[in-house]
Amino acid sequence: MMAKFAVSLILASQSPRRQLLLREAGYDVMVIPPSPDAETPPRLDEAPRESVLRIAREKAEDVACRLDEGIVLAGDTLAELNGQPLGKPTNRDHAREILRALRGKDHFVWSAICLWCRPKDQILVDVDRTTVKMALLSDDEIEDYLDSGLWEGKAGAFGIQDRTGWVKIDEGSLTNVVGLPMELLSRMLSQMNE
Numbered sequence: 692m693m694a695k696f697a698v699s700l701i702l703a704s705q706s707p708r709r710q711l712l713l714r715e716a717g718y719d720v721m722v723i724p725p726s727p728d729a730e731t732p733p734r735l736d737e738a739p740r741e742s743v744l745r746i747a748r749e750k751a752e753d754v755a756c757r758l759d760e761g762i763v764l765a766g767d768t769l770a771e772l773n774g775q776p777l778g779k780p781t782n783r784d785h786a787r788e789i790l791r792a793l794r795g796k797d798h799f800v801w802s803a804i805c806l807w808c809r810p811k812d813q814i815l816v817d818v819d820r821t822t823v824k825m826a827l828l829s830d831d832e833i834e835d836y837l838d839s840g841l842w843e844g845k846a847g848a849f850g851i852q853d854r855t856g857w858v859k860i861d862e863g864s865l866t867n868v869v870g871l872p873m874e875l876l877s878r879m880l881s882q883m884n885e
Contacts, residue, residue, distance in 0.1 A: 770847030
């Protein structure tokens with residue numbers, strides 16, 4: 692039997708950053724994480740934009756299939772440098788490699804949103820892109836950040852909210868870089884209610 696929920700948004704994510712953004716914006720949120728195998732990693736034949744769109748939809752579908760009603764919100768975020776996706780680091784050495792590649796350079800952050808409204812199965816999927824420049828960090832600054840453990844679970848091995856002054860947004864949304872483009876979400880929810 693499927694569960695029934697009467698909440699404004701059902702967040703298909705355990706990300707504390709996404710939860711905080713939604714709650715700060717006044718949304719009523721219930722968290723139902725997707726199954727561990729619901730999300731497949733980016734594929735070599737996909738551009739970062741296509742990867743985040745596909746993965747957000749996979750997460751939303753996994754949670755929506757378990758519900759009778761409600762609006763499921765799923766997201767996915769990926770950093771891109773010179774056309775190459777920079778997902779979540781697998782370990783400290785991988786995080787160091789990513790941060791060294793990003794320092795002093797412009798890169799993109801892609802975040803996709805999928806809204807899946809049950810029971811009518813109305814589905815909206817869209818993506819936002821932000822252009823970001825990271826400061827020219829020293830090896831010592833990178834090691835200090837790695838020691839903090841804050842890089843774990845973050846696309847591009849970095850959270851903009853972790854170190855002020857390290858990252859400058861050249862174009863686009865700050866909340867997109869945090870992991871949930873709130874402006875895009877607002878527009879999508881308006882479309883869903885039309």
